[in-house]
Amino acid sequence: MSDHNYVPSSKLGKWFNDRLPLLSLSSHLREYPTPKNLNYWWTFGGILTFCLMAQIITGIVLAMHYVAHADLAFDSVEHIMRDVNYGWLIRYFHANGSSMFFLAVYIHIFRSLYYGSHKSPREVIWIIGMIIYFLMMMTAFMGYVLPWGQMSFWAATVITNLFSAVPFIGESITNWLWGGFAVGNPTLTRFYSLHYLFPFLILGLVILHIWALHIPGNNNPIGIDVKKPSKDTVPFHPYIVIKDLFALLIFLILFAFFVFYAPNLLGHPDNYIEANPLVTPTHIVPEWYLLPFYAILRSVPDKLLGVIAMFASIFVLVILPWLDTSKIRSAVFRPMYRQFYWILVVDVLLLGYMGAMPAEGTYLLIARVATSYYFIHFLIILPILGHKEKTIPLPLSITEPVLEDSTNKELNN
Amino acid sequence: MSDQKKPKRRDFLFTASYAIGAVGVGAAVWPLVDQMNPDNSVKALASTEVDVSSVEVGKSITVLWRGKPVFIKRRTQEEIAEARAVKLDDLKHPEKDEDRAKNPEWLVMLGVCTHLGCVPLSDKGDYNGWFCPCHGSHYDTSGRIRKGPAPKNMEIPKYEFVNDNTIKIG
Numbered sequence: 001m002s003d004h005n006y007v008p009s010s011k012l013g014k015w016f017n018d019r020l021p022l023l024s025l026s027s028h029l030r031e032y033p034t035p036k037n038l039n040y041w042w043t044f045g046g047i048l049t050f051c052l053m054a055q056i057i058t059g060i061v062l063a064m065h066y067v068a069h070a071d072l073a074f075d076s077v078e079h080i081m082r083d084v085n086y087g088w089l090i091r092y093f094h095a096n097g098s099s100m101f102f103l104a105v106y107i108h109i110f111r112s113l114y115y116g117s118h119k120s121p122r123e124v125i126w127i128i129g130m131i132i133y134f135l136m137m138m139t140a141f142m143g144y145v146l147p148w149g150q151m152s153f154w155a156a157t158v159i160t161n162l163f164s165a166v167p168f169i170g171e172s173i174t175n176w177l178w179g180g181f182a183v184g185n186p187t188l189t190r191f192y193s194l195h196y197l198f199p200f201l202i203l204g205l206v207i208l209h210i211w212a213l214h215i216p217g218n219n220n221p222i223g224i225d226v227k228k229p230s231k232d233t234v235p236f237h238p239y240i241v242i243k244d245l246f247a248l249l250i251f252l253i254l255f256a257f258f259v260f261y262a263p264n265l266l267g268h269p270d271n272y273i274e275a276n277p278l279v280t281p282t283h284i285v286p287e288w289y290l291l292p293f294y295a296i297l298r299s300v301p302d303k304l305l306g307v308i309a310m311f312a313s314i315f316v317l318v319i320l321p322w323l324d325t326s327k328i329r330s331a332v333f334r335p336m337y338r339q340f341y342w343i344l345v346v347d348v349l350l351l352g353y354m355g356a357m358p359a360e361g362t363y364l365l366i367a368r369v370a371t372s373y374y375f376i377h378f379l380i381i382l383p384i385l386g387h388k389e390k391t392i393p394l395p396l397s398i399t400e401p402v403l404e405d406s407t408n409k410e411l412n413n
Numbered sequence: 414m415s416d417q418k419k420p421k422r423r424d425f426l427f428t429a430s431y432a433i434g435a436v437g438v439g440a441a442v443w444p445l446v447d448q449m450n451p452d453n454s455v456k457a458l459a460s461t462e463v464d465v466s467s468v469e470v471g472k473s474i475t476v477l478w479r480g481k482p483v484f485i486k487r488r489t490q491e492e493i494a495e496a497r498a499v500k501l502d503d504l505k506h507p508e509k510d511e512d513r514a515k516n517p518e519w520l521v522m523l524g525v526c527t528h529l530g531c532v533p534l535s536d537k538g539d540y541n542g543w544f545c546p547c548h549g550s551h552y553d554t555s556g557r558i559r560k561g562p563a564p565k566n567m568e569i570p571k572y573e574f575v576n577d578n579t580i581k582i583g
Contacts, residue, residue, distance in 0.1 A: 154531065158547060161530035180455045182480030182530075190449065278475050278482045278524075280531040282546045298548055303528055303564045359549055 028214070033233035034240050035220035037398050041115075042218070043247030044108040050248055051101040052206060056199050058094040059143075066146065068192035070185035073148035074274040092263040098140050099266045100255050102289035105133060109317075114341055116329025117219040123321040125212040130318045132205045137290065139198040142191040144287060149271030154284050156183045156191070162297075165304040182277060222401065223330030224394055232398040283358070291355030292348050296374070298359040299367040309371065316378040323378055325386025333392040340381055347373050455479075460583030462575065465519070473535055475524055478582045482524035482532050483570060484543075485580065488554060493517045495541065496555035506565045510555040513569055521572045521580060522556045528563035543567070 006027040008014045017023040065084050067076040080087035109129070112118050118126035145156045160177045164170040179186025217226060217233075226232045234240070258265065266288060270281045286294050296313050300306035316323065331338045347370050354367035395401045461478045465485055468474055473486035488496075496510040497517075514520045524532050524543075531547035538544030539560060540553035550561030557566040572582045 154547075158529040158531065161528075164530070176450050178451075179449055180451045180480055182525075184455075184480045186449075186452070186455065277477060277480060278532065280533075280546060282534075284531070284547055298562070301562055303562055306562065 030235065030237040032214060032236040033217065033226070033229045034236050035218055035226060035232060035398055036234045036239075037220050037222065038218065038240070038243075039221050040243075040247055041107070041111040041221075043244045044104050044111065046244035047104045047248050047251050048101070048108060049206065051097060051104055052199065052202060055094060055097050055101060056203070058090050058097065059196070059199065061090050062094055063196060066192075068146070068189050070148060070188050070275070073146060073188060077147045089259070092259050096255070096258040096263060096266065098143065099258070099287070099289065100251070101136065102140070104251070105136065106289070109133070110345065112219075113344075114331045115219055115221055116223050116324070116326075116331070118321050119324065119326075119329050120321065121216045122213075122219060125209060126321055127318055128205055128209045128212060130314070132202055132209065134314060135198055135202050135205070139195060139202065140287065140289070142195040142198070145188065145191050146195060147271060148188060148275045150273045150275055150279075150281050151268045151271040151284065153183060153275035153277065154280055155286060156187060158284065159286075160187070162307045162310075165307040167304070184277075219329060220398060221330060222332055222395060222398060223328065224398065227397040228399075285356050288352065288356075291353075292351035293355075295351040295355035295367045296371045298355070299364065299371040313371075313374060316375065320378065320382075324382045326382075326389060326391070327386070328391045328394070333394055334385075334389055335392065336389045337385055340377060340385065344374075344377050347377070460581055462579055462581045464579055466578035470518075475532075476582070478523075478570065483582055484520070484522055484524040484535070484556070484567075486520040486535070487518055488514075488520055492541070492554040496553060496557075499553065499555075499557075503559075504566075505558050508555075508557060508566055510557075513555050513557070513566070516574065519580070520554075520556060521569065521582065523568040523570055525567065526550055526563055527558065527565040527567060528561070533567070 006024050008017050008023050013023055062080065065076065065080045065087065067073060077091070080091050082088075084090075112126065112129075141155065141159060145152045160174055160183065163173045163177060166173055175181060177187070178184065179190065268285070270284075285291070293310050293313060297306045297310040300309045326334060326337065328334055331341055351367065351370045351374065354363055354370060357363040359367070458479055461476060461483075463474075463476050463485060465474070465487070468485065468487045470487050471489045471492075473484055475482045475484055477483070493510070493514075496514075499510070501507040501509065510517070513522070526533050526545040526547065528545065528548050528550050531545050533543035533545040533550070533552060535543055538551035540551050542554045542556060542559075543552040544550070545552075545561070545563065548562050550563035551559050552563075552567060553559050555566075556569075558564070570582055572580055575581050
């Protein structure tokens with residue numbers, strides 16, 4: 001790429017760059033050739049970077065006021081809300097930030113699924129992304145436990161009890177996770193420690209994710225390789241930077257709406273009741289972003305198989321690049337896949353809704369059908385579809401479809 | 414170098430070094446893993462004595478033992494009869510009520526659903542016993558699982574009657 005021949009203009013810059021090529025890196029990031037047909041679904045990488053940094057910064061600040069102890073945690077959160085200067089703002093930003101983070105990551109993942117960004121040669125980017133997603137879920141879960149409200153306590157109980165499904169050593173594992181015989185103070189303090197650690201692991205993986213992205217370069221809406229960089233790409237700066245910033249501003253409007261006008265809409269009122277190990281809230285549900293997995297867990301009548309199904313639903317995503325056998329990346333040229341894609345979107349939304357409803361009667365039946373379909377989509381439909389589907393012919397280059405429709409063809413040439 | 418099959422003195426040294434190194438790493442990691450297990454202060458809270466003289470027939474109390482709720486239920490004659498009339502073949506986790514409640518009037522068990530650890534609600538569900546609101550498990554008047562995702566009956570902790578009015582759990 002262009003950075004190989006980069007030479008800093010100043011003498012000092014050259015001296016430094018010969019010893020640590022940070023200026024070359026910066027040049028690479030600015031010049032990085034980006035397909036010129038990227039649409040707004042490609043702006044969520046930047047939005048996610050913002051979300052991660054915002055969570056880390058607000059989190060570090062909250063940690064200055066929060067007390068990780070079963071007797072004090074709940075009160076310290078109220079102290080943040082009432083006494084600490086701007087504490088309410090910082091905490092609402094952090095709490096709603098996790099929801100916005102997941103909203104952005106789901107759009108980012110479904111964009112990959114639509115345009116085939118998980119396919120060769122981008123499998124490693126995808127797998128790193130899935131590890132990030134898994135760590136995000138763990139981080140969010142542990143963060144949700146820290147206020148030590150009723151939902152915190154019982155979410156911790158239910159999720160850690162998933163491991164009790166492991167044959168023979170299940171009880172030892174749960175006691176090890178709890179540091180006791182039930183969720184208690186030792187559980188809270190270790191969750192606090194790990195909740196602080198994991199975002200930095202995610203940050204490291206994000207760097208690898210971007211590094212891996214910069215080897216083959218971005219996928220694009222028509223999913224074909226860049227043929228001629230001079231015609232098909234634009235430099236990352238300023239073109240993509242400005243576009244990402246504009247999308248981020250729009251995203252921040254939604255973010256600000258939640259923080260300032262509906263800060264508790266995505267939370268649960270029961271979490272404003274202090275944790276009580278003697279009483280389980282009558283209807284416990286996880287945060288909205290975990291609901292589809294919760295629905296899968298509950299739709300299997302056997303405890304161990306339910307837990308296996310839940311983890312399998314994430315694992316099929318990890319091996320997706322090898323389940324999706326089609327050589328064509330973008331759904332734009334895959335008429336059949338496009339239908340199945342939207343059915344999957346509806347299926348996952350339906351699973352999310354069922355996860356919020358009681359697990360009985362019709363709800364349970366629908367959840368079971370939706371769970372089955374989820375696995376059928378990945379394990380049966382995708383492998384077969386790649387061989388059977390009649391795809392639409394691909395354009396010759398990224399520039400071709402643009403120029404064909406263009407009235408001022410000669411101007412562009 | 415030509416004869417790859419025959420292990421050399423150097424190969425032995427490599428293998429021995431790796432093996433010793435692996436043992437060393439394992440020994441260093443174990444304290445870091447074991448520190449998460451229940452510590453001595455947690456284990457020290459092993460038993461609780463409960464005064465049950467104020468519990469009326471048909472009522473139950475809930476006490477905390479090792480961070481977990483324990484149900485102490487003084488059962489009515491109908492509830493005992495119902496629990497004892499159940500055929501073992503109908504049970505997912507077959508246990509006789511006689512074995513679960515040594516003194517039939519008193520049922521002492523962990524109030525923890527064996528599915529994912531919620532606290533079931535008493536006098537609810539299809540079997541007049543307990544019902545777990547989290548994922549819909551139904552327990553009978555002996556605390557045995559009858560319907561729903563839980564795999565086992567609610568656990569009976571180690572307990573004894575110190576005298577007529579006091580139960581020692583643990």
